[in-house]
Amino acid sequence: MKNGLCFLIAAKRSEMLQLQQLARTSELVHATASLVHGLQRERGLSNLVLASGGRLHCAQRQQQVEENRAWEADIRQCFNALDTDSPQPEHGARLFSRIAYVLQGLDALPHLRQQIAQHNGTPERATAAFVKLVAGLLAVVFEAADSASDPEVSRLLVALFNFMQGKEFAGQERATGSAAFASGRATHAAQHKLLNLLESQERCLQVFHDFASVGMAGLWHQSQQGAPLAELERLRRVLCTAADGAPLNPEHSSPWFEVCTRRIDSMRVVESRLAQDLVTLCEERLAQAERELQAYLQLKTVPPTGTPEEQANAFFDEAPAPPPTTVAQAGAEPATITFATDRDALGPQLGRSILELVHAQSLRLQLMEAELDTARASLNERKLVERAKGLLMAHRHLSEDDAHKLMRHMAMSQNRRLVDVAQAVLSMADVLPARNR
Amino acid sequence: MKNGLCFLIAAKRSEMLQLQQLARTSELVHATASLVHGLQRERGLSNLVLASGGRLHCAQRQQQVEENRAWEADIRQCFNALDTDSPQPEHGARLFSRIAYVLQGLDALPHLRQQIAQHNGTPERATAAFVKLVAGLLAVVFEAADSASDPEVSRLLVALFNFMQGKEFAGQERATGSAAFASGRATHAAQHKLLNLLESQERCLQVFHDFASVGMAGLWHQSQQGAPLAELERLRRVLCTAADGAPLNPEHSSPWFEVCTRRIDSMRVVESRLAQDLVTLCEERLAQAERELQAYLQLKTVPPTGTPEEQANAFFDEAPAPPPTTVAQAGAEPATITFATDRDALGPQLGRSILELVHAQSLRLQLMEAELDTARASLNERKLVERAKGLLMAHRHLSEDDAHKLMRHMAMSQNRRLVDVAQAVLSMADVLPARNR
Structure with a gap:
């Protein structure tokens, strides 16, 4: 017969198993970020190839395709490593459904590349195809962010997802601006699309800023200084303020592509750090949870204090002793509170009754949920x-x-x-x- | 290498495994409702025993204790049947933590009963002890409601939880009123407590009404007609409007207890039906999900339509055909929309491409989540x-x-x-x- 202690431990084990799944999902997110970046580059190069009728950038495109095949193999390996036969967290079905979509897209990629290599189709069609696949990959990251069970990991995933989404809008901005300059004529439709992309980008980067660590937000701001950005802003102004039908200088297409690319590459540095931090954080959390579980398992050998009668009186009469909780406000982070109960000290359960431990655990789970809700609300x-x-x-x-x-x-x-x-x-x-x- | 089809099926399997866990949780909720009702009766009888110094209701109390031991054995069996070693849904840790608390309470129960049998302690202390244990059991139902993965089951659980909570407030109202009449004097403190219990009760019953089926809400309203309720309302008025310190007739204690008990017993009829409906609904959902999974598994033998090239073009160019979705507004239920995609017809996937199936699945999962959010918001x-x-x-x-x-x-x-x-x-x-x- 399972007793209270069994379920106290089961709750802890359940947390740990969730973190294990989260760690696997984080590996997947890491691989996704790399593939998305590669596909964004391939999209840009494919455009140049198609727009030049195959005269320009063919070799670079081919090189990028090779690189992306390696990233694709990585991500397929991550997909394979997911446990598709065991009960999954609530979001399991949604994550799997997103992955099914991505796999359809990856399977279709060779066909698209063949058409591009044969200079078949317009840059617009190729762009739209890559946009679709990238959107599918971003949806995987979104589900991962929405399903994370640890508040700190959840915050990091929210920051990463929004940064990736912002970077994707920056990539679409590059394609839209290139096409506008290349066409030699300003249109209201293109301007509207561009303004939309700028606004969406800003909103994503704001959410990234709200949820990223101070260090990471600083790294991003640092990278956004200097001459290239000023040139980008100048060209943005040219694109957005020209009257409908007014001429645009097609020669600007190339410098536009250049400054956009430099900005996107600088975003990649931040993105890559975020993705790496995510994997590290999950490993840390998992190791910590394993230590905590071991400490709980010790209770089976070192029984908690109190005779049955004392325990009965404790349940019905006494107020449980307050858990040894420390309330810490995380530096300059947005206002959230981290409750470290059994997290900072190992084996705090020795000398405490099961009832006290149950109270401390319930309290911690409750406050974790509140923090999770805050992060998820942003999604x-x-x-x-x-x-x-x-x-x-x-x-x-x-x-x-x-x-x-x-x-x-x-x-x-x-x-x-x-x-x-x-x-x-x-x-x-x-x-x-x-x-x- | 797992392909898109594998993950399409994995998403379906994930839904089914969640329903399996939900079915087990529903059995647990069913047993919980029975034990809670038994404990509420035992609480009332224990009060009468203690208040009469052991002259009244000793045999009935003993009989109720025997009955409750059987309910307790039932619920412990449900606890044992829970899988505590596999990955759990997100709420697993919270559910287990609540169960650990309940088990501490159940272990303490024999000690409390012994004291009552020896007419040891006040009615207030005994009431408080039972209130604590019932609150622990209700928290288990709450977590079950909060974690349900199926919108229809979730609505039913929200209705049941609120009804059980409302019934518990009615039980506390009975105890508070009995004590007030027995004391022979009205106090502001008791009146305030009573008004609070009435208000809390109404709020719970309103939420029950919002989420219960039309039939169930009707059953409840039907039971709330007639003479006993009028008498209850009259005594409520006497209790709540007396001036602070004014005398109350102690003879009213007994009829008060009587009408309250009749009301609570009529609530039990509804509660019991709700709990039974829950188990039935889960079984239906599970059987349905199993049929759906089988239909999906058939796809492995009957491959979906389209050559690889057609599939590639479908992914990148064509808008996916709209899923054969029917939008049904559920009768007089509160405004929600049920999207029946692959639910009503088995094997609709035959003749459709994987991409179409993926789209239909994602759409359904998304709308299910929206419905779940609505039910959960009430918690x-x-x-x-x-x-x-x-x-x-x-x-x-x-x-x-x-x-x-x-x-x-x-x-x-x-x-x-x-x-x-x-x-x-x-x-x-x-x-x-x-x-x-």
Whole structure:
């Protein structure tokens, strides 16, 4: 018969098993960041190849393709290492579903590359194809961030996801600007797209800033100084302020591509550090959880204090002794509180009753959940947009692209943010079907 | 090497494994409801035994104790049946932690009963002891509701938890009123406690009403008609409107206990049906998920449509065909939308590409999550109160009881709801430690 102690230990073991899964997911996120970066480069090079009719950058593209094949092999290995047969955390089904999508995309990649190598198709089509695959990979990182069970890991994943998403918007900005300069003419449509990408980028980088460590945010700000950024801002201004139909200098296409690339490469340095930090943090957490579990398991040999009668009275009468909790405010981080109960000292359970330990554990789990909720709340904006898109797809039988375009159009014509349109779509959904059916 | 199809199936299997755990948790909730009801009766009878110095209701109490031992054996069996060694859903640690607490309480029960049998201790002390154990059991149901992975099961669990919590407040109302009449004198303190219990009860029953099926809500309203309720309301009025220190008729103690008991027994009928419905619903869901999984597994033998080249083009160019989704508004239920994609028809995947299946699956998971969030949001009020209590325990080194009393006192003196006080405590917490340290 399992007793209270068994479940006290089971709760601890459950935390540890969750961290193990989180550690595997983090390896996957790390590999994803590398592949995404490679695909962003390949996208840029493929554009140059197609736009020049195969005269330019063919060798570099080929080299990047080779490199990406290695990253792809890495990520496929991570996918294989995931345990798909055991019970998964709640988000398991969503993560697997995202991975299924990515694998379809990776399987389609050789075919796309063949077409590009034969200078088949437009730069726009190639860009759209890579955008789709990268979006699928980012969705994997999103699910990982949404399902992390440790508050600190969750914060780091939120920072990383938003940084990656911001970097992807920067990559799309590069492609959009290149095409605009190359076309030699400013259009309102392209300007609007560009302004949208800039705004989305800023929002992502703000969330990154809110959730990243001070050191990491500093590293990012440091990299955003100096001449290249000033040149980028100048070219952005040229692109965004030209009158509809006004001429643009096609010669600017190349320096634009150049400064954008330098910025994206500097983002890669931060991204790569974030991804590495994530893996390290998970390893630390896991080692810590294992030590904690061992300390709990010791209770089986060193029984806790109190006779059965004392324990009974303790349960019904006495207020449990307060857990030896220290409340620490994490430096200049956004306001959250870290409760270190049994985390900092090993074996604090010796000399305490099971009831005290149960109270301390419940308290810690509760406060961990509160911290997790804070980090996850930052992911809600994207979720609302995705859900609204899903609703439109289901109600109006739209494709995903068309649903997104419809919402984008509503946002533009009503001059509202995409997330506000999403909210409106979702609240309408509660009303409309009832009337229509 | 696992391909997209593998992960499509893994996502489905993950859903099924979650439902298996949910089915086990539902058995546990069912057993919990029975034990809670038994303990509520034992609490009432113990009070009568102690108040009468052992002259009244000794045999009935003994009979109830025997019955409760059987319920206890049931619930311990459910605890044993839980898999404590495999990875658990995110909430696993919290559920186990709650169970550890309950087991400490159950182990302490024989000692408490012995004291009652010897007419040792006051009715107040015995009531407080049972209240503590019942609160522990309700916390198990709460975690089950908070962790359910299926929207429909989640709604039912939210309804059941709130109904059980409301019934527990009704039980505490019975004890408080009995003591007040027996004491022969009205006090503001007792009146305030009573009003609080009534308000809490109503709030719980309102949430039950919001989430229960139409049939179940109707069953409840039907049971709340007629003479006994009118008598209860009359006695409630007597209790709540008497001036501070005014005499109360001790003879009313017995009819008060009687009408309260009849009401609680009628609540048991609804509670019991809810608990049974829960088990049935989980079984249905599980059987359905198993059929769905089998249909997905067939894909391995009947490969989906499309050549590799067609599949590649589908990924990069074509909008995926909209999933055969039907949008159904559930009758007079609160506004939610049920998306039946692959739920109603078996094997709809035949003749569709993997990409289409992946899209349909992602869409369904997304909308399921949205529905889950709605049900879970209703649990937030309690979470906020629990978290604020935890914060006070940690910051001020208070016991749980004292933290609760402090918040209750703040709510009374500021004439605010407990949840608003909790919110204030939590938002203060972000500010205070930074200044103090």
